[in-house]
Amino acid sequence: MAAPVNSVVNSSAKCSSFNATSFQKKTRSRLISIPGTRPSVQNGQLLVSTGVTSLDYLLGGGLAVGTVLLIEEDRYDSYSRMILKYFLAEGVVCRHELFVASAQHTPDDILQELPSPILDDVAIHKPVEQPRLSHEPQDSLDAMKIAWRYQNLPKVQTALASSSRFGHYYDVSKMMEAEIREAAKCHRFYLPEHPTQSSPTHSPMLESYSALLKSLRDVIQREGFEVTAPMSKSRNILRIGLHSLGSTLWGDDLCCHDNPRHGHALTTFLYGLRALLRSSLSVAVVTVPSHLIQNRALMGRITRLCDNAIALESFKGSEREANPLYKDYHGLLHVRQVPHLNCLASQLPDHKDLAFKLKRKQFSIERLHLPPDLSETVSRVSRGELAGTAMVGSACGSGTSGNKHLDF
Amino acid sequence: MLSELLQGTDTGGFLIVQDNISHSGRPLLKSFISAALNRDEDVHVLAFEASEEELKDGLQGLPCQRLHIHNAYIDPLGWTAHPAFTVQQFCFEELTQLAKQTSQPKPATLVIDSLSWILRHLNPPHVCKTLQQLRKGGAVRAIIGLLHADMHQRGTVGSICHLATSVIAVSPGMKADEAVAKTTKRAKSGKVTQDEEIFRINEDLTVVVLNKTSHPGPKQTDQEEPEMDPTANLTFNLRLSDTEREAKEKLALPFVFSKEKKMALLQSGPGSGRILYEPDANDDYDQEDPDDDLDV
Amino acid sequence: MFTELNSILNTSPDSFTQGDFILVSGRQSDASFLIHHFLSFYLRARCKVCFLGLVQSFSHYSAVCQRLGVSLAQAKEKRQLVFLEGLQEGLSVFIPQDDTTGNKALSFLSRDPMVGLQNLYEFVRSSVSSPGGGEEGSDGSEQWGPPVLLVDDLSVLLSLGVSARAVLDFSHYCRASLCSQLQGNVVMLLHCEEEEEEDDGDDEGSERLLKGLIHQCCLALHVQGLPTGYCRDIHGQVEVCWRRRQGDGQHTQNKVFQYKVHDKGASFFARGTSSAVL
Structure with missing residues (x-):
């Protein structure tokens, strides 16, 4: 695994006192438990939630720690930014540390827009923070009205509750409360604040990306996220959100030219990012404005350097908006890549044509199916109009490029 | 035409x-080498892409003292301290010196394996200039080069082939060990001949031209099957014996007129009427569409 | 090691041809399962292996090879395997620490990558000819067989800014020294993108690199998705092309197989004979 659970355990003789999860790998090493994570059912990797439960399901249960999720932005960057905010909000709720980098908006702006969680059973440790539900008693949490038999059980059990709860729901219409947000530790990187020094070497990476990579590495080392760090304190996950990499504001001309001069800057950065992530307990979500990138081969390389990759295609502003097929949805979602770490085969999603819809309390991703045709005229909508079938290139399957060889 | 080229009669050729x-065109290249060795000529090979063993494979039976392989395979870019032959040595002066090293008064044949390798590292105008100088220089009698057409832009391939006197383009044939050679030869007079042949290379590097085709995709191996006699295996008799055939010929058919009456009918008299008819819309009866008149 | 692939290629760890340059290429499909096959194959055959793992971390390769029955950590300890972890080495070049002695193999990343992969070649050369690598082991270490180089994968080098010409030179030198001089084998993996129409101006793209490598190789395994689209039971097809003449002087025809990757291996079958279909 990217940051193998085994090696983390090996570096610490005595790991956490509680054997938190009921799911055990059949090895002698014990799993550690970090709040907000759970081991994968398929191969025991440590997973975190992206904040969107249906996306977790698509990715095979969650995002594996040590991997990168690439989101190809939709045209107006509305839904991709939404998913980034879900990701960061999930980090706040699970008490992970955050790292937000952007060249366009200040990280504080992004953080202020995080959706508010729907907290019904998330236990908050610090009594200072008030949960927003009205029927909770105002006195301390220790005094339980109905379940008073359990109030003397150790606090560990409530941590168990929060760590076994994987994935939360958010209300998009409300912003997250400032107290909850400020309780989370957040590192910021705003590009205009980092004056670029011209590097002495002709490295293929741009200065902006170099600075970002250095800042990430410093945070990981300083805060002890490295896998090999001594286990003096409890471990935590670092959630990294990188907004709109590859856009012109980062100094990259990837989106401007067909044959960009800095064609390898972003791919080199992604390679360095993967190196950092594989050796630390962190997970990254990167959004890239792929609709501006003209060079498809380069886009393919960018996709391959990330472990998970999805692409969002919103209907707003396109001719598909008027298509009655799509009236229930806000856009299409394509899964471009799924990872196969520590195993030979990757788990591909069953369905290829997926559509998403942003509802107030949920970002739902569903399989696209044709609605029943109740119109009077028999209108034939060809399957080719559904974009999903034509353009999905998964890890193992190709698009229907040639129909000549129907072998089976 | 392939065999003529193998005989190597023209000098100053490229x-x-x-x-x-x-x-791959390397087996054909080796056939050219073996043909030149058989003619007791000196052959200098600049081996960039294939090792010495691979080139010598198949040439064992021939007089190899005339074969000089310059090993540019091990270290063509000079990464080690003592390169045998580097790509920078591909220039007119060095190559002339190389060719003159042999003591024979007859000028040598220069074989380049491969031109694609050189074109990847030196720019095309320099390569073309060197080749042209070599041709005119007199130190080498003929130059034979291997070029991978799919490794370069079309313009580069075209420029190099423009200098050549003959170009053989090989492509796979129908069977596994056969290949198709499209040859274009430019004579000094300006005449251009083209040919397309199927050939096979034997173990001893001799080329066997199987048959010349003028159009691609030969299918002469299939012969027509003899027509089956349909009256052969029936339970009833459909054949006629000779007497029966004679009787059939003699039979007078009912509506056969005698010869005079036929002649009379053929020349129609002045009084006979003629029917003039022009088909109108109702006659355009399409069997396929019976509902043509339905308003749907 | 996939037994069905061994029978297709007519090899086994006990008897395999030496001096081979094998190219594994994937177009829009992930062909890295074949690299794992070759890695476990050559380790079982007791060859001295130099593995340039540029794509994933050591623990990933180790975990997968464990499922195939080979332990990379043990092989490293016994000095049968020399592993270059591209991710870590690359990171140390991007963000130089002050006290690194550092492996110079990936030093091209700090300078202009157009400079070439000579240092990487030197690294490969030194790792296969170190003591215990086919020569007399002076300290009594185990004798290993012919040297083998495995590269996963070359398209990462292209992503890092190396030109296709430099990669072709690197593969030429590896082939010249490992295959011809040391009678070992070389296996390289390359991923290509969707095939575009004739890209005349693209001298540096992966298509040119692919063609150049096919010219150099003697066995090419080309992996791609099914032309009919995505299927859960058949993950794609493999086209096996032999480029050299076989021993009896006949050209072998290209063969196409379909495959399915599962947890502990991959199964190969003739077209249309998948167990899901029959």
Whole structure:
């Protein structure tokens, strides 16, 4: 695994006192438990939630720690930014540390827009923070009205509750409360604040990306996220959100030219990012404005350097908006890549044509199916109009490029 | 025409063997080398892409003292301290010196394996200039080069082939060990001949031209099957014996007129009427569409 | 090691041809399962292996090879395997620490990558000819067989800014020294993108690199998705092309197989004979 659970355990003789999860790998090493994570059912990797439960399901249960999720932005960057905010909000709720980098908006702006969680059973440790539900008693949490038999059980059990709860729901219409947000530790990187020094070497990476990579590495080392760090304190996950990499504001001309001069800057950065992530307990979500990138081969390389990759295609502003097929949805979602770490085969999603819809309390991703045709005229909508079938290139399957060889 | 080229009668020639990933032209190149050795000529080979063993494979039976392989395979870019032959040595002066090293008064044949390798590292105008100088220089009698056509832009391939006197483009044939050679030869007079042949290379590097085709895709191996006699295996008799045939010929058919009456009818008299008819819309009866008049 | 692939290629760890340059290429499909096959194959055959793992971390390769029955950590300890972890080495070049002695193999990343992969070649050369690598082991270490180089994968080098010409030179030198001089084998993996129409101006793209490598190789395994689209039971097809003449002087035809990757291996079958279909 990217940051193998085994090696983390090996570096610490005595790991956490509680054997938190009921799911055990059949090895002698014990799993550690970090709040907000759970081991994968398929191969025991440590997973975190992206904040969107249906996306977790698509990715095979969650995002594996040590991997990168690439989101190809939709045209107006509305839904991709939404998913980034879900990701960061999930980090706040699970008490992970955050790292937000952007060249366009200040990280504080992004953080202020995080959706508010729907907290019904998330236990908050610090009594200072008030949960927003009205029927909770105002006195301390220790005094339980109905379940008073359990109030003397150790606090560990409530941590168990929060760590076994994987994935939360958010209300998009409300912003997250400032107290909850400020309780989370957040590192910021705003590009205009980092004056670029011209590097002495002709490295293929741009200065902006170099600075970002250095800042990430410093945070990981300083805060002890490295896998090999001594286990003096409890471990935590670092959630990294990188907004709109590859856009012109980062100094990259990837989106401007067909044959960009800095064609390898972003791919080199992604390679360095993967190196950092594989050796630390962190997970990254990167959004890239792929609709501006003209060079498809380069886009393919960018996709391959990330472990998970999805692409969002919103209907707003396109001719598909008027298509009655799509009236229930806000856009299409394509899964471009799924990872196969520590195993030979990757788990591909069953369905290829997926559509998403942003509802107030949920970002739902569903399989696209044709609605029943109740119109009077028999209108034939060809399957080719559904974009999903034509353009999905998964890890193992190709698009229907040639129909000549129907072998089976 | 392939065999003529193999005999190597023209001097000052520049021959290019063009191949691609589907079929390698190196065996044909080796055939040219072996043909030259059989003619007791000196052959200098600049081996960039293939090792010495691979080139010598198949040439064992021949007089190899005339074969000089310059090993540019091990270290062509000079990464080690003592390179045998580097790509920077591909220039007119060095190559002339190389060719003159042999003591024979007859000028040598220069074989380049491969031109694609050189073109990747030196720019095309320099390569073309060197080749042209070599041709005119007199130190080498003929130049034979291998070029991978799919490794370069079309313009580069075209420029190099423009200098050549003959170009052989090989491609895979129908069977596994056969190949198709499209040859274009430019004579000094300006006449251009083209040919397309199927050939096979034997173990001893001799080329066997199987048959010349003028159009691609030969299918002469299939012969027509003899027509089956349909009246052969029936339970009833459909054949006629000779007497029966004679009787059939003699039979007078009912509506056969005698010869005079036929002649009379053929020349129609002045009084006979003629029917003039022009088809109108109702006659355009399409059997396929019976509902043509339905308003749907 | 996939037994069905061994029978297709007519090899086994006990008897395999030496001096081979094998190219594994994937177009829009992930062909890295074949690299794992070759890695476990050559380790079982007791060859001295130099593995340039540029794509994933050591623990990933180790975990997968464990499922195939080979332990990379043990092989490293016994000095049968020399592993270059591209991710870590690359990171140390991007963000130089002050006290690194550092492996110079990936030093091209700090300078202009157009400079070439000579240092990487030197690294490969030194790792296969170190003591215990086919020569007399002076300290009594185990004798290993012919040297083998495995590269996963070359398209990462292209992503890092190396030109296709430099990669072709690197593969030429590896082939010249490992295959011809040391009678070992070389296996390289390359991923290509969707095939575009004739890209005349693209001298540096992966298509040119692919063609150049096919010209150099003697066995090419080309992996791609099914032309009919995505299927859960058949993950794609493999086209096996032999480029050299076999021993009896005949050209072998290209063969196409379909495959399915599962947890502990991959199964190969003739077209249309998948167990899901029959």
